[in-house]
Amino acid sequence: MPVEEFVAGWISGALGLVLGHPFDTVKVRLQTQTAYRGIVDCVVKTYRHESLLGFFKGMSFPIASIAVVNSVLFGVYSNTLLALTATSYQDRRAQPPSYTQVFIAGCTGGFLQACCLSPFDLVKVRLQNQTEPRAQLGSPPPRYRGPVHCVASIFREEGPRGLFRGAWALMLRDTPSLGLYFVTYEWLCRQSTPDGQNPSSATVLVAGGFAGIASWMIATPLDVVKSRVQMAGLKQREYRGVLDCMVSSARQEGLGVFCRGLTINSARAFPVNAVTFLTYEYLLHSWG
Numbered sequence: 001m002p003v004e005e006f007v008a009g010w011i012s013g014a015l016g017l018v019l020g021h022p023f024d025t026v027k028v029r030l031q032t033q034t035a036y037r038g039i040v041d042c043v044v045k046t047y048r049h050e051s052l053l054g055f056f057k058g059m060s061f062p063i064a065s066i067a068v069v070n071s072v073l074f075g076v077y078s079n080t081l082l083a084l085t086a087t088s089y090q091d092r093r094a095q096p097p098s099y100t101q102v103f104i105a106g107c108t109g110g111f112l113q114a115c116c117l118s119p120f121d122l123v124k125v126r127l128q129n130q131t132e133p134r135a136q137l138g139s140p141p142p143r144y145r146g147p148v149h150c151v152a153s154i155f156r157e158e159g160p161r162g163l164f165r166g167a168w169a170l171m172l173r174d175t176p177s178l179g180l181y182f183v184t185y186e187w188l189c190r191q192s193t194p195d196g197q198n199p200s201s202a203t204v205l206v207a208g209g210f211a212g213i214a215s216w217m218i219a220t221p222l223d224v225v226k227s228r229v230q231m232a233g234l235k236q237r238e239y240r241g242v243l244d245c246m247v248s249s250a251r252q253e254g255l256g257v258f259c260r261g262l263t264i265n266s267a268r269a270f271p272v273n274a275v276t277f278l279t280y281e282y283l284l285h286s287w288g
C-alpha cells in the first residue's frame with residue numbers, strides 16, 4: 001500500500017488547518033451561541049474580550065489530530081482508487097478514473113476520516129465555545145483548562161461514549177460531502193487541463209478552493225446539527241439523536257438555522273482547500 005499519500009495528506013492538511021482556524025472559531029460560535037448578530041459582530045466581540053488568541057482556541061488538538069485525519073482521508077481515497085482502477089497516483093493522469101470511482105473513493109475516505117475525527121472534533125468545539133478571556137485574577141476559570149482536561153472531564157461527566165457525541169452526525173456530514181469534494185476537484189482540473197497532462201498550480205489552487213466550497217455547501221446543514229449535538233452534553237438541552245436535533249432546531253428557529261455558518265464556511269474553505277490540494281499534489285509530484 002503506497003504510504004506517500006498518507007504523509008502528503010498530513011502535511012497539506014496541517015498547513016490548511018492553521019490558515020482556516022480563526023474562521024472556524026467564528027463559525028462554531030455563530031452556530032451554537034445566540035450572543036452574536038453576525039460574522040462581524042462575532043469577530044469584534046471575540047477580539048475585544050479575548051484578543052487575537054481567542055480565534056486560536058481549540059487549535060492544538062486539531063493540529064495533533066490532522067496527522068491522522070487528513071492522512072486517512074487522502075491515503076484511503078488514493079488507495080481505494082488504486083483498488084478500484086488498478087492505477088497508482090503516477091498513472092492517474094494518463095488513465096483517469098471515472099467520476100463514479102472518484103466519488104466512491106471520496107466517500108470511503110470521508111467515512112473513515114470521520115471515525116477518527118469525531119473525538120478530536122468534539123474537544124475542539126467545546127474549547128472554541130468557551131468565551132471567557134484568558135485566566136484573570138478573580139474571574140471564574142473556564143470549565144475546561146485545556147484539551148487534556150477537556151477529554152478527562154468529558155470522560156468523567158459523560159462517560160466514555162460521551163467522547164463520541166456527535167459521531168453519527170459527523171459521519172453523515174462527511175461521507176457524501178467528501179465524495180463531492182474529490183469529484184469537484186477532479187472535474188475542475190480536467191476542464192482546464194489538456195488530456196493526459198498534470199494540472200498547473202493555478203488550476204490546482206482554484207479547483208481545490210472550489211472543491212472545498214462545494215463540499216462545505218452540502219455539509220453545512222449537518223455541520224450545524226453536529227455542533228449542536230456535541231454541545232448538548234454540556235447544556236441543559238439534551239437531544240435524543242440527530243433527527244431530534246434537526247426537528248427541534250427547525251421548529252424553534254426555522255429552516256434558516258441549517259444555513260448558519262454557510263458564509264463563513266465557504267470563506268474559510270477556499271484558502272484552506274486550495275493550500276491543501278496544492279501541497280498534496282506538489283509533494284506527491286516531487287516524490288514521484
Ligand SMILES: C[N+](C)(C)CCCC[C@H](N)C(=O)O
Nearest residue numbers: 174177178215216219269272
Ligand atoms: C466534508 N467537509 C465539508 C466537512 C470538509 C471538507 C474539506 C476538508 C478540509 N480539511 C476542510 O477543513 O475544509
